[in-house]
Amino acid sequence: MSAVRYRITPIHPEAHLFEVEIDIAKPAADGQLLSLPAWIPGSYMIREFARHIVRIDARDGVRAVPLTKLDKHTWRAAPCDGALRVRYEVYAWDLSVRAAHLDTSHGFFNGSSVFLKVHGCEQTPCEVDIRPPAGRAYKAWRVATTLPEGPGKQGAKRHGFGIYRAADYDELIDHPVEMGEFALYEFKACGVPHEVVVTGRHDLDAARLCADLKRVCEWQIRLFGEPAPFERYVFLVMAVGDGYGGLEHRSSTALLCSRNDLPAPGATAMSDAYRGFLGLCSHEYFHSWNVKRIKPAAFVPYDLTVENYTRLLWAFEGFTSYYDDLALVRSGVIAQDDYLKLLGKTVTQVMRGSGRLKQSVAESSFDAWIKYYRQDENAPNAIVSYYAKGALVALALDLTLRTKTRGTVTLDDVMRRLWADYGQTGQGVPEDGVRRAAEAVSGLKLKRFFDEATEGTEDLPLERLLHAVGLDLRFEAAGSAPVLGAKTANDGDSVKLTQVLDHGAAQRAGLSAGDVLVAFDGLRVTPASLDALLKRRQPGDEVKVHAFRRDELMKFRLRLDAPSADQAKVTAATRTSPAARDLLKQWLGRG
Missing domain, CATH: 3.30.2010.30 (Zincin-like)
Structure with a gap:
């Protein structure tokens, strides 16, 4: 079977342009279809990568072959004699982990944003020749990727330019590439x-x-x-x-x-910033099992042209968010008290959004394409994070299993069961597969737990579950100054409301997201003065607010609220049983 051969070259780093060429030895007799994915696995939003293709042509030897664009990301090459070469340029100026970025300092790309799929050849082996930019300024550039190096004299050496290979198109686009010094x-x-x-x-x-x-x-x-x-x-x-x-x-x-x-x-010392980076590394590494290999049935196989719907992202992203910090403490990288602080932050994040009372994590998972990845000013009032609340569902399930089985069954056993049944077989997890796996390893009936935790909008019984392992969960106000009931951002030397929270002081007064605060009781509001103005007042005080909405100056009467007791703290209980202490040690101890 002839491989589909790709070449990618940073032809103009200063203009952020990659050139890609595809050689197809035997194009389809009735015209070859080619398309670029509309999204990348792991990031659940239609991103329309094809919009970055700035020019494209095809040739059969020296003869131009007409290309017809069929939709936003699909082309058809006219029937031709012999091999077909397709050449196109990709504008790469997305400094993120999802697409492609190129300048004179480095190049990065995900295959899903640069490599057209050759229809009919999805299972055909692929070769990709990764080439350096031209010029002496780039002589020291190297390549970092886990794409396997190609065979033969043209095959790339580790960290070198040259030919790499992939078993098929799916593998080709699942190995990002970094190049530079x-x-x-x-x-x-x-x-x-x-x-x-x-x-x-x-x-x-x-x-x-x-x-x-x-x-x-x-x-x-x-x-x-x-x-x-x-x-x-x-x-x-x-x-x-x-x-x-x-x-x-x-x-x-x-x-x-x-x-x-x-x-x-x-x-x-372990800084908060470094701890956060380790948590990010831990999160993505855990995905090597949970998402890349244990995946929803809706993703087997991926259809990268349209949305792939599942109600299970709370298990795949949420459970991974639970294990990312848990891995830090259980591996001994951070202390138990540090982990409990991180856990408190997760609880706080969930509790501060009224969207948790309106949207279940299953609904959040299904609507990720239009809500979670496209958040607006009303997001805290309308959605719940399947990452953060999903992590709390994992916590609640883990502690439920540990307490009801006296520590003989844990969420670790559920993950290993999912790995054996789905990750190692390539089968997708059905929509009830996580519950069934938990019931199979524990012998417990857990339908009510899953219905309430994943399909419902009630708060999870975390205080009771944490107390069973010797921990106290309490809530307190983050400060004593009255609050606006809104999130703000600096807008030059002004303060803009970015999100107005349900039932808060700002919403009751009629203020809206996007309003720019001008004055409180005739005194100018600036980023430097806002906190001081609030601290000199008491909850219940009425404030005359001047604000610009668009270009109109408006007046409001705002009655300040007391700060909510919504900051969670998880600490060791002062009095606890030996059984609870044993469960805590088993849960957070090194293992």
Whole structure:
């Protein structure tokens, strides 16, 4: 079977242009169809990657072959004699983990945003020749990817330009590529080579980062059982001034972080920023099992032309969000008290949004395409995060299993069952598959739990469940100053309302998202003065507010609210039973 051959070249880094060529030895007799994915697995929003193709043509030897565009991302090449070559340019200026980015300092791409699919050849082996930009300025550039190196003299050497290969189109687009003058660090976890590739100006304690990641990776590999589902793994890190994001792939992850998130040389304490970065790495690494291999039936196979609907993202993203921080404490990278603080933040995040009382996590999962990934100013009032509340569902399920079975069955057992039944077989998890797996390993009837936790909008019984393992959950106000009931952002030297919360002071007064505050009781409001103005008042005080809505100055009477007791804190209980202490040790102890 002839391979479909791709070439990708950064032809104009200064203009952010990749050139891609595809050689098809035997195009379809009635005209060859080609299309670009509309979304990338792991990021559930239609992104229309084809909009970045700025020119495209096709040739049969020296003869031009007409291309007809059939829809927003599909072309048909006219029937031709012999091999077909398709050539196109892709504009790459999306500094994220989802698409492609190219300038004179580096290049990055996900295959789903640059490689057209050759219809009829989806299962055909692929070769891709990754070429460097022309010019002496790029002589030191290298390549980082987990695409297998191609055979023969033209085959790429590790970290070099040249030919790489993939078993089929799905594999081709599941290995992101970084090129440039990056820093490279290496370690092994359970005998598997791991690399950390860092692009962007940075300084970091590489030994500390690799040691911490090694512990986290080994804990996760052993949770599911050796061997790891990959022969090599690469963390592709883009360090910038201010950024955050991650996207999982079958043997690598693309990460965007602030350079201050990386561990500073000589620092001994664990900063919140570094802890957050480790949590991000842990999250994407856990996806190597949960999402990349254990996946909803709706994703088997992916249809990258349209939305793929499932009500299970609370299990795939939410359970992963539960395990990302849990892996840090259970591997010994952070202390138990640090984990409890992180858990409190997750509870706080969920409790501060009234959307949790209107939308279930199953509904949030199904509507991710139009709501979670397209949030607007009303998001806190209308949606619940299947990441954050999904993590709390995982917590509630884990503690339920542990208490009802006296520690003999845990969520770890459920994950291993899902791995055996679905991850290792390639079958997709049915919509009731997580519940069925939990019931199978525990012997418990859990339909009511899942109905209430995933289909309902009631708050989870976390206080009771945490108390059963020797922990107290309490809520307190974040401060004493009265509040507006709105989220704000600096708009130059002014303050803009970005989100107005349900039933809060701002909403009752008639203020709206987008309004720019001008004055409280005749005193100018600025980013520097807002807190001071609020601290000099008491809950219940009425304030005359002047604000611009668009270009109109408007007046409001706002009665300030007391701060809500919505900040969660999880701490060790002062009095607890030996059984509860044993369960806590089993849950958060190293293992």
